[in-house]
Amino acid sequence: MQDSTHSPSAQDGAGGNTPEHSAARLAARLTATLESITDAFLMLDRDWNLSYMNGEAERLLQCRREQVIGRNVWQVFPEAVGGPYYRAYHKAVESNSSVSFEEYYAPLNLWTEIRAYPSEEGLAIYFLDISARKASEAEIHQLAFYDRLTGLPNRQLLLNRIEHALTLCGRIGHSGAVLFIDLDNFKAINDTRGHDKGDILLQLVAQRLQSAVRASDTVARFGGDEFVVLLEDLDADAASATAGAQESARKVQHAFCQPFEIAGVQQYSTPSIGITIFDRDAGSVDDVLQRADLAMYQAKAAGRNTIACFDPEMQLRVAASVALEADLRRALAQEEFVLHYQPQVGVDGRLAGAEALLRWNHPQRGLVSPAEFIPVAEDTGLIVPLGQWVLRSACRQLAQWAGGAATAALEMAVNVSAHQFHRPDFVGQVLAVLAETGAPAGRLKLELTESLLLKDVAGTVEKMFLLREVGVGFALDDFGTGYSSLSYLHRLPLDQLKIDRSFIQEISGEGHGAAIVRIIVALGQALDMTVLAEGVETAAQFDFIVAEGCQAYQGYLYSRPLPAERLAEFIAARAGG
Numbered sequence: 330m331q332d333s334t335h336s337p338s339a340q341d342g343a344g345g346n347t348p349e350h351s352a353a354r355l356a357a358r359l360t361a362t363l364e365s366i367t368d369a370f371l372m373l374d375r376d377w378n379l380s381y382m383n384g385e386a387e388r389l390l391q392c393r394r395e396q397v398i399g400r401n402v403w404q405v406f407p408e409a410v411g412g413p414y415y416r417a418y419h420k421a422v423e424s425n426s427s428v429s430f431e432e433y434y435a436p437l438n439l440w441t442e443i444r445a446y447p448s449e450e451g452l453a454i455y456f457l458d459i460s461a462r463k464a465s466e467a468e469i470h471q472l473a474f475y476d477r478l479t480g481l482p483n484r485q486l487l488l489n490r491i492e493h494a495l496t497l498c499g500r501i502g503h504s505g506a507v508l509f510i511d512l513d514n515f516k517a518i519n520d521t522r523g524h525d526k527g528d529i530l531l532q533l534v535a536q537r538l539q540s541a542v543r544a545s546d547t548v549a550r551f552g553g554d555e556f557v558v559l560l561e562d563l564d565a566d567a568a569s570a571t572a573g574a575q576e577s578a579r580k581v582q583h584a585f586c587q588p589f590e591i592a593g594v595q596q597y598s599t600p601s602i603g604i605t606i607f608d609r610d611a612g613s614v615d616d617v618l619q620r621a622d623l624a625m626y627q628a629k630a631a632g633r634n635t636i637a638c639f640d641p642e643m644q645l646r647v648a649a650s651v652a653l654e655a656d657l658r659r660a661l662a663q664e665e666f667v668l669h670y671q672p673q674v675g676v677d678g679r680l681a682g683a684e685a686l687l688r689w690n691h692p693q694r695g696l697v698s699p700a701e702f703i704p705v706a707e708d709t710g711l712i713v714p715l716g717q718w719v720l721r722s723a724c725r726q727l728a729q730w731a732g733g734a735a736t737a738a739l740e741m742a743v744n745v746s747a748h749q750f751h752r753p754d755f756v757g758q759v760l761a762v763l764a765e766t767g768a769p770a771g772r773l774k775l776e777l778t779e780s781l782l783l784k785d786v787a788g789t790v791e792k793m794f795l796l797r798e799v800g801v802g803f804a805l806d807d808f809g810t811g812y813s814s815l816s817y818l819h820r821l822p823l824d825q826l827k828i829d830r831s832f833i834q835e836i837s838g839e840g841h842g843a844a845i846v847r848i849i850v851a852l853g854q855a856l857d858m859t860v861l862a863e864g865v866e867t868a869a870q871f872d873f874i875v876a877e878g879c880q881a882y883q884g885y886l887y888s889r890p891l892p893a894e895r896l897a898e899f900i901a902a903r904a905g906g
């Protein structure tokens with residue numbers, strides 16, 4: 330049997346068993362319960378008058394119950410009239426059911442549940458302050474979808490928006506565009522001014538980009554110094570969509586005209602911008618971004634601070650070069666390269682030496698010209714191991730010549746690419762190869778190009794002098810085709826200028842070939858360098874370069890590039906004849 334001293338009625342004291350007393354006790358208990366729950370709680374009667382309010386509701390709604398009980402709720406909270414709460418209260422009454430929702434009610438985010446009581450024709454309303462949960466949800470969203478440094482949408486949000494834009498294109502039939510933006514000189518700024526200044530630049534760029542485009546366009550940080558602008562809602566017509574995207578790209582470019590002020594210093598930065606237009610047939614998000622990225626590379630290649638539109642041929646070229654790169658790596662591992670040697674001759678007919686020219690002995694394609702694969706090797710950095718292989722093989726050959734009576738005096742010219750030359754250990758590598766092969770340093774001539782020399786002139790001069798100390802000579806290849814700057818020529822320890830074959834070919838034609846040959850010869854004399862004409866094919870060209878004072882030449886007239894054994898036969902035949 331239940332212990333009566335523990336029953337609620339026993340605790341309520343004596344004489345409290347009348348229906349009135351029971352009701353009063355129940356009301357008191359209910360009130361105590363309603364005051365202790367964590368929800369805010371309100372009751373309205375059927376005339377919208379507030380009939381009850383607990384302490385938590387007082388706190389959340391910032392009012393005192395004695396001032397509001399009995400008053401019309403819409404008079405107490407006039408700002409709510411017509412708003413979401415107003416509509417929800419009416420809906421609950423009309424539908425005679427409960428309604429719950431989340432809504433911002435300044436300055437709080439509230440979860441609200443409204444229950445209609447048909448019998449009493451009133452409403453019971455519960456509120457819960459969910460501001461803290463909302464704030465942490467917002468923070469999680471911010472971290473997941475926005476870039477911390479710039480506050481811009483991040484790559485993930487951009488991908489979502491492009492996906493969405495592609496779906497819309499399919500449904501509505503309009504088109505959109507992606508502008509892929511890369512800062513041209515960001516690495517240099519980061520390296521010279523420090524990462525904190527680099528970060529400031531990225532933040533300023535983010536602001537400029539946002540003000541350069543419409544508020545409805547997405548500006549996202551893709552990563553590092555790469556930004557993407559997504560334009561939706563362009564015309565369905567391809568030509569006018571392209572024109573619209575180009576116009577936006579020009580605005581973006583224009584936003585970089587003014588310098589950025591970073592820690593009191595004016596800093597200029599320029600963008601390379603690639604554009605791709607997309608419509609319902611654009612494929613996947615990745616396809617679209619890849620095209621924009623390719624177009625951006627095209628813009629960079631065109632000289633920076635430029636805008637380029639995606640061109641499908643470009644994609645084919647890139648695909649071919651990716652395939653070629655893989656093939657080159659394999660070729661290097663399987664030693665499919667060989668050197669051919671083209672004689673370099675004095676105009677008096679004396680054989681001076683040979684230029685080592687790289688050939689790729691491809692298992693399917695036969696001999697492949699370096700003109701086809703050197704640019705890819707340069708772009709991918711493969712030129713470094715490849716150039717090292719050339720240097721070692723040519724020096725081995727040079728050492729062999731040094732031991733033969735008829736070939737002892739021959740020089741070996743070796744092409745050196747900019748990538749290879751600007752490696753910090755270049756001098757050490759050349760010295761190591763000379764030591765390893767036993768080739769005479771005094772008969773090794775490195776052929777450098779003008780563009781190579783222009784980059785970091787001081788470092789270049791230093792390397793050249795270090796090598797010259799052991800006897801290595803230098804020729805300037807393809808002279809006249811690059812950014813000739815006469816001002817640096819006299820600072821460099823060069824032994825020879827090579828006139829590019831394009832000028833030799835022009836000698837008898839309409840062009841300025843003859844005049845250019847004359848100028849280069851005069852320059853060589855003034856700077857005490859020998860001048861060698863490349864690509865001499867005819868007797869007339871030979872006569873001209875002799876008359877102009879070139880000391881040496883190479884070209885089909887004398888000999889094509891030859892494999893080592895054929896060159897040995899060639900030399901022996903000449904010695905014999």
Ligand SMILES: Nc1nc2c(ncn2[C@@H]2O[C@@H]3COP(=O)(O)O[C@H]4[C@@H](O)[C@H](n5cnc6c(=O)[nH]c(N)nc65)O[C@@H]4COP(=O)(O)O[C@H]3[C@H]2O)c(=O)[nH]1
Nearest residue numbers: 686687698699700719744745746864865866883884885890
């Ligand atoms: N039309 C015509 N052409 C002539 C004549 N005489 C020689 N040539 C060609 O002209 C090029 C001369 O080499 P280059 O200017 O250094 O130009 C070279 C050089 O820049 C690069 N290259 C070749 N081997 C190497 C290498 O080992 N390392 C690097 N970095 N580049 C190389 O590839 C370029 C092309 O090499 P090749 O195809 O061997 O082409 C060679 C040679 O075969 C002629 O009378 N008429």
